Amino acid sequence: MDRTTIDLWVGIFVALGVAALLGLAMKVGNLTSSKIGETYSVTAAFENVGSLKPQSPVKSAGVVVGRVDNIRFDSKSFEAVVTIKIDKRYAFPKDTFANIYTAGLLGEQYVGLEAGGDDEALKNGDKISKTQDAVVLEKMISQFLFSKASESDSKTKEGDAASVSKPADSKSSSGKSTELGDAAF
Amino acid sequence: MIKSNLLVKITRILRGIGKRMIERTWRLGAGARLFFLTIIYSGESFRRFHLTLREIYFTGVMSMMLIIVSGFFVGMVLALQGYNTLQKYGSSEAIGVLVALSLVRELGPVVTALLFAGRAGTAITAEIGLMKTTEQLSAMEMMAVNPIARVIAPRFWAGLISMPILATVFSMVGILGGYLVAVPLIGVDDGAFWSQMQANVDVRADIVNGLIKSLVFGIVCTMIALFEGFDAPPTAEGVSRATTRTVVISSFAVLGLDFVLTSFMLVV
Numbered sequence: 152m153d154r155t156t157i158d159l160w161v162g163i164f165v166a167l168g169v170a171a172l173l174g175l176a177m178k179v180g181n182l183t184s185s186k187i188g189e190t191y192s193v194t195a196a197f198e199n200v201g202s203l204k205p206q207s208p209v210k211s212a213g214v215v216v217g218r219v220d221n222i223r224f225d226s227k228s229f230e231a232v233v234t235i236k237i238d239k240r241y242a243f244p245k246d247t248f249a250n251i252y253t254a255g256l257l258g259e260q261y262v263g264l265e266a267g268g269d270d271e272a273l274k275n276g277d278k279i280s281k282t283q284d285a286v287v288l289e290k291m292i293s294q295f296l297f298s299k300a301s302e303s304d305s306k307t308k309e310g311d312a313a314s315v316s317k318p319a320d321s322k323s324s325s326g327k328s329t330e331l332g333d334a335a336f
Numbered sequence: 337m338i339k340s341n342l343l344v345k346i347t348r349i350l351r352g353i354g355k356r357m358i359e360r361t362w363r364l365g366a367g368a369r370l371f372f373l374t375i376i377y378s379g380e381s382f383r384r385f386h387l388t389l390r391e392i393y394f395t396g397v398m399s400m401m402l403i404i405v406s407g408f409f410v411g412m413v414l415a416l417q418g419y420n421t422l423q424k425y426g427s428s429e430a431i432g433v434l435v436a437l438s439l440v441r442e443l444g445p446v447v448t449a450l451l452f453a454g455r456a457g458t459a460i461t462a463e464i465g466l467m468k469t470t471e472q473l474s475a476m477e478m479m480a481v482n483p484i485a486r487v488i489a490p491r492f493w494a495g496l497i498s499m500p501i502l503a504t505v506f507s508m509v510g511i512l513g514g515y516l517v518a519v520p521l522i523g524v525d526d527g528a529f530w531s532q533m534q535a536n537v538d539v540r541a542d543i544v545n546g547l548i549k550s551l552v553f554g555i556v557c558t559m560i561a562l563f564e565g566f567d568a569p570p571t572a573e574g575v576s577r578a579t580t581r582t583v584v585i586s587s588f589a590v591l592g593l594d595f596v597l598t599s600f601m602l603v604v
Contacts (some may be wrong), residue, residue, distance in 0.1 A: 154386060157393045168501030173546075178530065179436050180510060181537040208537075228443035312381045 189239035191275040193218055195249040196230040197260075201285025203251055203260045209235050211264040216241045219262060237273075244269035245277070251285040260285060270311055367563040370484070374492050374562070377485035395456040395491070395558075396498030399457035400505070402455055403448060407506035410443055411435060411513030419522055431524055435514035440537060440546045445508035446594050448508075449553035452499060453586035457561035461489055461582040464565030465575035489563050495561075499554025501548050507546065544599045549594065556593060557586045558568040 200222055209217035217237035225232050237243070246267030253260050274277070342349040381388045390592045418434040464487065467473050513531075518524045537543070570579035 152391075152393070154390075157386075157390055160397045164392065164400060164501065168398070168504055171501075171504040172543075174439065174508050175504060175511075175543050176539055179508075179533055179545050180537045193588045208535075271447070292511050323458075 161206055164224065170333040179285050190217065191273075192234050192236045192275045193273050193277040193279055194232055194234050195283050196225065196232050196281050197249075197251060197284050198230055198289060199284040200231040200233060201251055201253075201260050201280040201287065203233065203262070203285065207259065209237060209262045209264060211241070211243070211266065216264065233262070238242075241319060242272040245271045245273055246281065247273060248281045248283065249279045253286065315319075341557070352507075358584055362565070363563075366567065367559065370488070370563050370566060371559055374489050374559075375481055376487040378493060380485045380562045381490040381520075384495040387486075387597075388493050390442040390578035391490045392498055394459070395494050399455045399487075399498070399502060401450060402451055403506050404509050406447065406451060407439075407509035409515040410506075410583050411439060411449060411510030411515075412517045414438060414443075414510070415514035415517035419518060419524070424567070425548040428522075428524055429528035429532055431514070431518045432529035433536045435518070436511055436533045436537050437542060439507045439510040439514075440542050442594070442598075444503045444510065445546055445553055446501040446590060448506045448550060449499065449557055449590040452495075452502060452554070453557045453561070453583055453590070456495065456498070457557050457582045458584055459580050460495075461565040461568070462575060464478075464488075464491075465561065465568035465570075465578050469572075469575060471594060473491060488566065491562060492558050495558025496551070496554050499557070500550045503546065521595045541601075548601075549597050552593060553590050553598060556589050556594030559588060560586050596603050 172239075203219060203222060205219050205221050208220040209219060211279045215237055220232055220236045222233050222235040224230075233249075244267045246269040248265040248267065249316060250263045250265065251260055252263045268279075386604045414435045415431055418431050419428055422428045422430055422434065428546065464473075467487065473487065476483045476486060519526050519529055564578040564582045564585070
């Protein structure tokens with residue numbers, strides 16, 4: 152076999168390999184989507200983070216605006232402290248809500264940010280004070296059973312509260328449900 | 337009388353075990369020695385790079401068609417089987433993730449290494465075994481040409497370079513095959529197929545780890561093939577046995593190492 156022919160074929164072979172690798176990285180992997188430029192990090196404390204993991208997406212209005220950097224347990228307040236990195240391009244008001252949602256019924260969990268109305272924006276190292284925990288299925292079921300068993304009075308009250316302003320009261324209602332759920336058992 | 341008979345039997349069994357053990361250990365040591373000698377004498381395979389290019393042509397380029405066709409079918413079967421199960425849980429959109437992760441993490445490196453051992457490894461063993469049988473290697477030594485530098489090292493580097501390329505192509509072609517089955521044939525949503533895949537395949541944790549695996553398999557498979565050829569008894573039967581051993585040992589080594597590498601990668 153001629154040496155130049157071999158060179159040509161090996162060149163094609165290597166080019167194909169590089170192309171396949173680029174294809175894997177760009178089209179299959181998250182090289183393009185995970186590229187966040189300059190970021191600032193804020194923390195948020197949750198009572199329960201569910202199955203949230205580092206690198207989980209942070210979304211606002213469904214758009215990925217950042218990633219979860221790390222999650223640690225605070226042994227003083229017994230809460231999980233989640234550090235999230237948000238793209239510098241997006242500024243959020245100081246009273247932004249951080250909720251943990253689940254994508255689909257069995258999907259991965261992510262942090263959802265809902266902007267508040269404050270004039271001041273979140274800065275690097277700030278703490279988001281208004282948070283809502285991950286939904287725990289057992290808790291929800293016990294809450295449902297309890298509310299079924301209790302009088303219709305409390306049920307309508309809870310329904311009203313949810314319809315008036317969802318994020319503000321969902322924190323208190325979830326806190327209440329824990330107590331009620333514990334009492335039921 | 338009976339007692340001494342029993343003693344003879346036991347000593348014979350023990351002697352058999354000992355002989356095998358010593359032989360295996362010796363082969364392992366000789367293989368390791370050949371590996372280090374290859375590394376030491378591999379200067380020439382870079383100074384005269386066309387030697388290595390020639391071997392890349394024979395091990396890599398010639399295996400390409402086999403890899404592409406098998407990758408395509410493996411991807412298609414994965415999509416069919418995966419859809420069949422995922423659809424029961426109402427998450428058939430996750431088919432892209434399933435195909436991509438199983439190919440990039442496991443099947444790409446492992447199946448490519450098994451095919452590589454069968455396609456290129458046997459060829460290397462048979463070639464070097466025949467060179468030894470026909471005393472070409474001794475002739476080289478007579479002419480003061482180091483056979484390890486001239487014959488072994490270029491093939492080693494060729495295998496080491498070819499294997500990751502082949503595994504990457506295998507994964508990519510497999511994903512394309514899975515796409516063809518999942519989207520036009522079954523009717524999974526096109527956007528969901530790619531976006532779920534991109535959301536769940538990590539470049540560092542999945543793609544780079546797959547590449548590391550294929551690199552290790554490339555070293556191991558090529559080295560086993562080279563050693564078996566270099567060590568083959570200079571007879572027709574010896575070469576044929578060495579070729580068989582290449583495939584058997586390579587397969588065991590690949591599957592065993594795959595488990596070890598995966599457990600390290602998942603822990604760290």
